[in-house]
Structures are given as C-alpha cells and as structure tokens.
Amino acid sequence: xxxxxxxxxxxxxxxxxxxxxxxxxxxxxxxxxxxxxxxxxxxxxxxxxxxxxxxxxxxxxxxxxxxxxxxxxxxxxxxxxxxxxxxxxxxxxxxxxxxxxxxxxxxxxxxxxxxxxxxxxxxxxxxxxxxxxxxxxxxxxxxxxxxxxxxxxxxxxxxxxxxxxxxxxxxxxxxxxxxxxxxxxxxxxxxxxxxxxxxxxxxxxxxxxxxxxxxxxxxxxxxxxxxxxxxxxxxxxxxxxxxxxxxxxxxxxxxxxxxxxxxxxxxxxxxxxxxxxxxxxxxxxxxxxxxxxxxxxxxxxxxxxxxxxxxxxxxxxxxxxxxxxxxxxxxxxxxxxxxxxxxxxxxxxxxxxxxxxxxxxxxxxxxxxxxxxxxxxxxxxxxxxxxxxxx
Amino acid sequence: xxxxxxxxxxxxxxxxxxxxxxxxxxxxxxxxxxxxxxxxxxxxxxxxxxxxxxxxxxxxxxxxxxxxxxxxxxxxxxxxxxxxxxxxxxxxxxxxxxxxxxxxxxxxxxxxxxxxxxxxxxxxxxxxxxxxxxxxxxxxxxxxxxxxxxxxxxxxxxxxxxxxxxxxxxxxxxxxxxxxxxxxxxxxxxxxxxxxxxxxxxxxxxxxxxxxxxxxxxxxxxxxxxxxxxxxxxxxxxxxxxxxxxxxxxxxxxxxxxxxxxxxxxxxxxxxxxxxxxxxxxxxxxxxxxxxxxxxxxxxxxxxxxxxxxxxxxxxxxxxxxxxxxxxxxxxxxxxxxxxxxxxxxxxxxxxxxxxxxxxxxxxxxxxxxxxxxxxxxxxxxxxxxxxxxxxxxxxxxxxxxxxxxxxxxxxxxxxxxxxxxxxxxxxxxxxxxxxxxxxxxxxxxxxxxxxxxxxxxxxxxxxxxxxxxxxxxxxxxxxxxxxxxxxxxxxxxxxxxxxxxxxxxxxxxxxxxxxxxxxxxxxxxxxxxxxxxxxxxxxxxxx
Numbered sequence: 001x002x003x004x005x006x007x008x009x010x011x012x013x014x015x016x017x018x019x020x021x022x023x024x025x026x027x028x029x030x031x032x033x034x035x036x037x038x039x040x041x042x043x044x045x046x047x048x049x050x051x052x053x054x055x056x057x058x059x060x061x062x063x064x065x066x067x068x069x070x071x072x073x074x075x076x077x078x079x080x081x082x083x084x085x086x087x088x089x090x091x092x093x094x095x096x097x098x099x100x101x102x103x104x105x106x107x108x109x110x111x112x113x114x115x116x117x118x119x120x121x122x123x124x125x126x127x128x129x130x131x132x133x134x135x136x137x138x139x140x141x142x143x144x145x146x147x148x149x150x151x152x153x154x155x156x157x158x159x160x161x162x163x164x165x166x167x168x169x170x171x172x173x174x175x176x177x178x179x180x181x182x183x184x185x186x187x188x189x190x191x192x193x194x195x196x197x198x199x200x201x202x203x204x205x206x207x208x209x210x211x212x213x214x215x216x217x218x219x220x221x222x223x224x225x226x227x228x229x230x231x232x233x234x235x236x237x238x239x240x241x242x243x244x245x246x247x248x249x250x251x252x253x254x255x256x257x258x259x260x261x262x263x264x265x266x267x268x269x270x271x272x273x274x275x276x277x278x279x280x281x282x283x284x285x286x287x288x289x290x291x292x293x294x295x296x297x298x299x300x301x302x303x304x305x306x307x308x309x310x311x312x313x314x315x316x317x318x319x320x321x322x323x324x325x326x327x328x329x330x331x332x333x334x335x336x337x338x339x340x341x342x343x344x345x346x347x348x349x350x351x352x353x354x355x356x357x358x359x360x361x362x363x364x365x366x367x368x369x370x371x372x373x374x375x376x377x378x379x380x381x382x383x384x385x386x387x388x389x390x391x
Numbered sequence: 392x393x394x395x396x397x398x399x400x401x402x403x404x405x406x407x408x409x410x411x412x413x414x415x416x417x418x419x420x421x422x423x424x425x426x427x428x429x430x431x432x433x434x435x436x437x438x439x440x441x442x443x444x445x446x447x448x449x450x451x452x453x454x455x456x457x458x459x460x461x462x463x464x465x466x467x468x469x470x471x472x473x474x475x476x477x478x479x480x481x482x483x484x485x486x487x488x489x490x491x492x493x494x495x496x497x498x499x500x501x502x503x504x505x506x507x508x509x510x511x512x513x514x515x516x517x518x519x520x521x522x523x524x525x526x527x528x529x530x531x532x533x534x535x536x537x538x539x540x541x542x543x544x545x546x547x548x549x550x551x552x553x554x555x556x557x558x559x560x561x562x563x564x565x566x567x568x569x570x571x572x573x574x575x576x577x578x579x580x581x582x583x584x585x586x587x588x589x590x591x592x593x594x595x596x597x598x599x600x601x602x603x604x605x606x607x608x609x610x611x612x613x614x615x616x617x618x619x620x621x622x623x624x625x626x627x628x629x630x631x632x633x634x635x636x637x638x639x640x641x642x643x644x645x646x647x648x649x650x651x652x653x654x655x656x657x658x659x660x661x662x663x664x665x666x667x668x669x670x671x672x673x674x675x676x677x678x679x680x681x682x683x684x685x686x687x688x689x690x691x692x693x694x695x696x697x698x699x700x701x702x703x704x705x706x707x708x709x710x711x712x713x714x715x716x717x718x719x720x721x722x723x724x725x726x727x728x729x730x731x732x733x734x735x736x737x738x739x740x741x742x743x744x745x746x747x748x749x750x751x752x753x754x755x756x757x758x759x760x761x762x763x764x765x766x767x768x769x770x771x772x773x774x775x776x777x778x779x780x781x782x783x784x785x786x787x788x789x790x791x792x793x794x795x796x797x798x799x800x801x802x803x804x805x806x807x808x809x810x811x812x813x814x815x816x817x818x819x820x821x822x823x824x825x826x827x828x829x830x831x832x833x834x835x836x837x838x839x840x841x842x843x844x845x846x847x848x849x850x851x852x853x854x855x856x857x858x859x860x861x862x863x864x865x866x867x868x869x870x871x872x873x874x875x876x877x878x879x880x881x882x883x884x885x886x887x888x889x890x891x892x893x894x895x896x897x898x899x900x901x902x903x904x905x906x907x908x909x910x911x912x913x914x915x916x917x918x919x920x921x922x923x924x925x926x927x928x929x930x931x932x933x934x935x
Binding site: 198257259264265274277279 | 718740741742744751759761763769775777780785
C-alpha cells in the first residue's frame with residue numbers, strides 16, 4: 001500500500017513539487033508575518049499575473065511535442081499584436097471588436113508565415129523564430145514609434161481583465177461564484193466517473209479504484225477551495241474563463257483526437273509518421289499557426305492587464321513559456337508532454353514569483369532562483385523517470 | 392567437482408588447461424529476471440568461438456559482464472583471463488588487457504576521417520599536439536592489414552557499412568587486441584561483404600588473433616567457427632566442437648530452440664488469384680544525385696494469394712523500388728504506371744497508398760517503422776485512426792479492443808497493450824509492425840527484410856503470419872537478402888541488380904546458384920564501372 005502511494009506520488013512528481021513549494025512559502029510567509037499565500041487576493045493574482053504564461057505555454061507545448069522545437073518569437077508577437085491593437089482601438093478609436101479580430105488575425109498570419117518556412121522549406125524552427133523574434137519586435141517598435149499607447153477603452157478592459165459577476169463589491173460576488181464553482185465541480189466529477197465506467201466496460205485497463213477516487217476528491221476539493229477564495233475577492237476573473245476554455249480545447253485535441261495523436265506520432269518518429277500516411281508538413285504549419293493565434297490572445301490579455309501597449313511588452317515571455325513546458329515534463333526531443341503538465345509548470349513558476357514577492361526577495365535574486373529551479377525541476381524529472389524505467 | 396572449481400583460486404586452475412578465457416559459473420540477476428544462470432564459457436587461444444542463442448538468451452549480457460560494462464561485484468562467478476582472476480569495473484580496464492568488443496551498432500563518428508576514428512581516444516603524439524603524419528601512416532598500415540582499399544583520410548560517412556565494419560576491426564587492432572568480440576557483425580551486410588568479413592577473421596586467426604562471434608546467421612557460424620557455444624534462457628546448453636562433433640545448421644538450431652525444428656518454413660498450399668498489383672516501366676531517380684537512376688524500367692506483377700520474392704545484392708534498388716511504389720515515399724522524377732486490381736492508381740503520397748490498401752513494412756523497424764515511445768495500442772492504429780474514431784475523436788475503448796485482438800492473433804509477447812514499443816524484443820516489434828499494417832486493411836503488403844535480426848523461433852512465427860495473410864487472399868511482395876528465406880517462402884522470385892529486374896524464377900524450382908548466376912550474368916551485360924562489377928561478379932561467383 002505504502003509502495004503504491006509512493007509510486008503514485010512519483011508519477012505526479014511535479015504536482016507534488018508544486019504542493020511542496022506552496023506549503024514552503026505558506027510557512028515562510030506566515031512565519032515572517034506577511035499574511036497568507038492563500039488569501040483571496042493572492043488566489044486571484046496568481047491567475048491574473050500568469051494568464052499570459054499559461055496561454056503561451058499551451059501553444060509552445062504543441063511546438064515541443066511535434067518536433068522538439070521551440071518558438072522564440074512569441075514575446076515579439078505579443079508586443080507587435082499589442083501595438084497594432086492599441087493603434088486601432090486607442091489612437092484610431094475603432095470599435096473594440098475590430099481591434100480584437102484584427103489582432104487575432106495578425107497572430108494567425110504571423111504564425112502561418114513562420115510555419116510555412118519551417119514546414120515546407122524545412123528551415124530549422126530555431127532559426128526561423130529567432131529571425132521572427134528580431135523582425136516582429138522591430139516592426140512593433142516602428143508601429144509604436146518608441147512610445148507607449150494607453151489607456152485602453154473600458155470595454156476592452158472588462159473583456160480581458162474584468163470579473164464575473166461584473167462590478168460586484170467585495171461581498172456580493174461570493175454567492176454567484178460559489179454556484180459556478182459547484183457546477184464546475186459536479187460537471188468535472190461526472191465526466192470523470194462516466195469516462196472511467198465506459199473504459200471499464202470496454203475492457204480497457206483502468207487504474208486502481210482507490211487512487212481514482214482519491215485523485216478525483218483532491219481535484220474537486222482544490223477547485224472548490226480555489227473558487228471560494230475567488231468568491232471572497234471580486235469573483236471569477238474573465239481571463240480564468242478564457243484560460244479554462246483554452247486548456248480544455250487543447251487538452252481535448254491532444255489527448256482525444258486524430259490530429260492530436262498524429263502530433264505525438266510525428267514528434268516520436270517523423271519518418272515513421274510519414275510512412276503511416278501522416279502529412280507532417282501540414283501538422284507543423286498548423287502547430288505554428290496555433291502558436292501565433294495564442295500569442296495574439298496573450299497579447300490582448302497583456303494589453304488589458306497593463307492597460308497599455310508598451311515597447312517593452314512581451315520581453316522574455318518566450319522563455320517563461322518554454323520553461324513552463326519543460327518543468328511540466330515535456331521532452332526536449334519531442335513526442336511527449338501534456339497540456340496539463342505545461343499548465344502546472346506555468347503555475348509552479350507563478351507561485352514561485354508571487355511567493356518570493358510577498359516575502360520580499362529582491363527581483364534580481366528572483367531571476368536567479370527561477371533559473372535554478374528550472375534546472376532542478378528538469379533534473380528531478382529526468383532522474384525519477386530513469387529510476388522508474390530501471391525498476 | 393564443481394564446488395572444487397569454484398573454491399580454487401586464480402593461480403592453479405586455468406593455467407593447467409591453457410585457455411585464454413574462462414568464465415566460470417556466471418550468474419547475473421536483474422531486478423525481476425535472472426539474465427544469466429550459472430554460465431560457463433571458455434575460449435582457447437587462437438580459435439574463433441561462436442556464441443549463438445535466440446534473442447534474449449543472454450549472449451549480450453555475458454559479453455557485458457566480460458567487458459566490465461556490468462562491473463565486478465554486480466554478478467556472481469569468476470572470470471579468468473590469461474590465467475588471472477579479473478575484476479573489471481569499467482570497459483577501459485578490459486580494453487587494457489586486449490579485450491575489445493565491436494557492437495552491432497557501430498561506434499564511429501561519420502564526419503571524422505577513417506584515421507581519426509581509428510585513433511579516437513588513443514590519439515597519436517601528445518595531448519596538445521597530435522602527430523598527424525603518424526596518425527595517417529599508422530592508419531594506412533592497419534587498413535592494409537584488414538584489406539580495406541581506402542585512404543585513411545576518407546570520411547567515415549562516405550564509405551559503406553561493410554567497410555565501416557572493417558574500420559572498427561582496424562581500430563581494435565590498433566589497440567593490440569588479443570580477444571576480439573564481434574556482436575552480430577554481419578547483420579547489415581550483404582552476402583559478399585559478410586563473406587569478406589568472415590574471411591578476414593580467418594585470416595587474422597591465422598596470424599594468432601582469438602575471436603568470439605555472436606551471430607544469428609547459422610551458415611556463417613558453421614563456416615567460420617572452430618567451436619560453438621549455445622546459450623538458451625540464460626544458461627549454457629552445450630559447446631560443439633567442429634572437429635569432434637558433426638556440426639550442421641539443424642544441429643545448432645536444435646540446441647537453440649531446445650527441440651527439433653521439422654522445418655524452418657511453415658508449409659503452405661498457394662491459391663493464386665487475379666493480378667493485384669502491376670508495376671510497369673517504373674523508373675526512379677536518386678533524390679539527391681541528379682541523373683542517377685536507382686530503379687531502371689522495372690516491371691513486376693503480384694497476384695492475389697501469392698508471395699513474391701525480390702532478391703538481389705544490397706544496393707540493387709529493392710528498397711527504393713518498394714518505397715517509390717508506396718506513394719512516392721522515395722526518389723524523384725518517378726515515371727511509370729501502377730495498376731491495382733487492374734485499375735491505374737496514381738499514388739501521390741503515403742496516405743493515398745494506404746487508401747489504395749497498400750502497405751510498406753519497412754526494413755528499419757526502429758528508424759522508420761515504429762514510434763518507439765508510443766504504446767502497442769497507439770502503434771497498432773496509427774496508420775488508420777479513422778477506423779477507431781468518430782468525427783475526429785478517438786474512441787480509446789475501441790482502440791484498446793483492436794490492439795488486444797492483434798496481440799492475441801499474432802501471439803505478441805507483452806504485458807499488455809499499454810506497454811511501450813521500445814520495450815519489446817525484435818521479433819515482437821516486427822509483429823507489432825505487421826499488426827499495424829493488417830489493421831490498416833492492407834491488401835498488398837510489401838515486406839522489406841521482414842525477419843532481419845530476429846531469432847529462429849520468431850522467424851517461423853513471422854512466416855506463419857505471412858502464410859495466413861496470403862491464405863486470406865492478400866498479396867505479399869517480400870524483399871529479402873537471405874536466399875534460404877526467399878527460396879523457402881516464395882511462389883515466384885524476381886531478381887534485381889543495379890536497379891533493374893534482371894530475372895524471374897518460379898519459387899518451386901529455383902535454387903541459390905540460379906539466383907547468383909542471374910546476378911552474375913546481368914553484371915556482365917551491365918555497362919557501369921567495369922572493374923567494380925567484375926570484382927563483384929567474382930565474389931558473387933565465389934559465394935554461389
């Protein structure tokens with residue numbers, strides 16, 4: 001029994017690490033009298049601050065799965081899309097929806113442009129996106145002319161940085177949020193239970209009963225606690241809804257669909273995938289186009305959160321996204337990795353950021369610590385996998 | 392007596408018998424399995440000793456114990472080398488004693504020259520100033536010893552696998568090897584190259600080199616070995632002496648599988664139907680070198696229920712022909728026509744080939760066949776996921792069911808369909824690859840070297856699957872470099888050479904000599920590079 005619990009923990013090493021880091025900071029924060037990590041405001045902030053990382057990490061994960069490649073240009077796409085949207089809706093006073101559509105279209109176009117060179121001309125992705133990194137930041141600076149555009153219209157803010165229910169005061173958001181949370185928990189639990197029953201019926205191997213229920217209970221409890229914390233603050237952030245939708249769609253695509261399976265197959269062995277009739281060129285194009293689209297979404301979220309489109313926006317975002325994927329267990333050679341892993345990786349970095357800020361660690365030190373943690377997380381992951389395969 | 396042998400020390404026992412190597416009561420346990428169980432293995436100075444056994448019998452583990460990859464202390468038993476008890480804890484220690492292993496996957500650096508590879512890790516001159524003239528002159532001497540007519544300045548990537556094998560041997564010689572261990576050295580060589588390599592071994596033996604040959608190819612073992620040790624399930628079964636025992640291939644097989652094999656090929660009564668695949672005027676050019684024809688005006692026909700063999704030397708263009716037929720997956724400027732069930736088929740890519748119920752089961756299982764990190768379930772369905780999905784969503788339960796079905800049908804040995812493909816043995820990987828293409832509803836299966844590198848028992852099972860396929864009315868086009876396999880399995884045989892189909896034989900009355908004669912005659916008519924082809928013809932004649 002103990003052995004089994006141990007192996008479950010080992011298989012979910014990053015979740016355990018995330019929990020450990022949270023506990024560590026909580027102890028530290030309480031001990032130094034800085035309040036609590038699990039305050040309603042911090043719960044909300046973790047989402048608001050890390051929304052862009054999660055969105056970019058999901059897109060980056062697909063690049064990594066498909067070929068072990070990364071996209072270095074996402075930070076530059078974020079600043080360019082932000083600059084264009086800002087010019088349209090702030091400087092030119094065009095309707096917000098035109099700005100949003102134009103921004104998303106621009107992201108798709110940029111992604112397709114890079115995907116074309118990578119997939120059909122077979123230029124290494126590292127080089128194409130390195131060029132893109134310089135190119136798009138340059139274009140963004142030209143559009144911005146070195147200036148910051150602000151403020152964004154109120155509607156734009158409400159869409160990407162608002163709360164549901166809208167404009168609720170401190171207490172009144174609690175009940176609606178609690179109801180939504182309860183519904184989310186029930187829907188989640190039911191889909192899990194039904195899915196398991198269906199698999200069992202078909203004779204597929206399912207994991208142990210106890211572990212399934214324990215896992216389900218933990219997850220539901222986490223969602224419930226998180227929802228109640230949000231309810232005590234201002235309600236559900238709109239970006240949280242956006243993120244949940246993106247995670248759900250991309251998880252479904254990667255885990256349940258034919259294109260998703262093809263993605264893992266080409267990452268595992270491109271030649272074999274080709275000989276199995278998979279159009280690997282088209283897959284690569286699609287992957288980088290989706291990265292462009294998600295970069296544009298991240299750009300909109302960032303514009304709303306900072307209420308500006310600045311020349312320095314998006315700086316280093318690509319590295320945050322890449323780090324999240326690797327912390328979340330993706331392989332640098334392609335073929336493995338999960339959306340949920342990348343999200344956990346992003347949250348890990350986010351908790352680290354917010355925790356260190358609360359206890360007042362110097363920003364320069366924060367950077368150094370994050371670098372060390374990235375290395376430590378990957379080393380830990382590699383070693384635990386090696387041990388698992390030796391057994 | 393046995394207890395006595397274990398009890399005695401290093402000094403007395405080995406010297407009295409004059410053996411170069413004595414491995415005594417070696418037992419090696421991995422968590423969960425006993426890989427070696429009380430194995431004894433002796434090598435006399437100056438002999439060629441073959442080590443045979445099925446995959447997973449423990450041959451490689453035994454050699455890893457010997458070379459120190461599994462260090463002293465991780466196994467039980469004793470190793471005496473040259474009369475001394477050895478306690479190797481790493482490879483460099485066994486190499487210092489002159490024990491060198493050449494692994495199946497060659498350890499050469501493609502973009503370095505032959506000389507640089509030979510002296511890699513053993514550079515001539517000083518650490519901060521390599522003596523290049525000595526490096527090249529010494530390397531040239533070594534190349535002469537192994538009979539390789541290449542400049543030592545040639546890059547390793549520019550020479551073929553056969554020659555690379557010779558470079559490995561030259562490298563071993565440069566380290567004053569006394570006991571050379573070759574792990575499946577001829578696995579990727581053609582008959583000519585293999586023969587040359589084996590003759591080199593005999594030649595070096597005459598000059599006093601002792602070697603251990605691990606091989607699947609029993610004709611080679613019978614040809615070259617003085618003694619043969621058979622290992623089965625981690626235990627030594629017997630050691631046959633060529634001088635004392637009558638050593639036939641059948642005799643060795645009996646030791647390996649533990650029973651008499653009545654036949655190496657399962658019987659089949661063929662029921663041949665209509666034409667399934669017809670290839671007309673098929674010409675393919677090399678994808679990189681412009682103007683180089685790899686397939687030249689090939690014609691061939693495959694009927695329903697028929698096993699058609701494609702024989703030829705390595706580089707005859709067989710794989711290129713097969714892959715170009717399979718949706719133009721190889722080559723360029725492909726001209727010619729394909730007819731499937733009498734209708735012309737234009738296959739643009741692998742996908743359209745699969746839609747036309749064509750399958751290409753590759754010779755390179757790990758390189759372009761399986762997706763090794765994926766499970767049996769995922770590999771089974773990858774070529775036709777539509778069959779287990781609805782509106783683009785995969786129904787995993789359905790997938791699980793079909794994967795189980797094929798595991799049962801083909802007797803794939805595994806712990807379950809969620810086992811990753813890379814943990815399967817060669818024979819089971821081949822079965823998985825066949826399952827993948829059977830699942831894709833293929834009617835015409837092109838099998839490229841379907842039994843390469845798998846053991847006798849698994850080969851028989853693969854042959855049985857092939858028979859089962861044609862019994863269901865499917866067609867099989869089988870490319871193989873092993874002539875006995877072609878002769879034993881095929882209804883009809885095409886012989887290819889230098890990109891051309893140079894002969895067609897009926898399977899029932901063909902023999903090895905006939906095939907070699909056809910190749911030889913086509914060489915004489917061939918116009919390319921007269922010296923080279925004369926050379927090849929001579930060795931082909933010798934081999935036949």
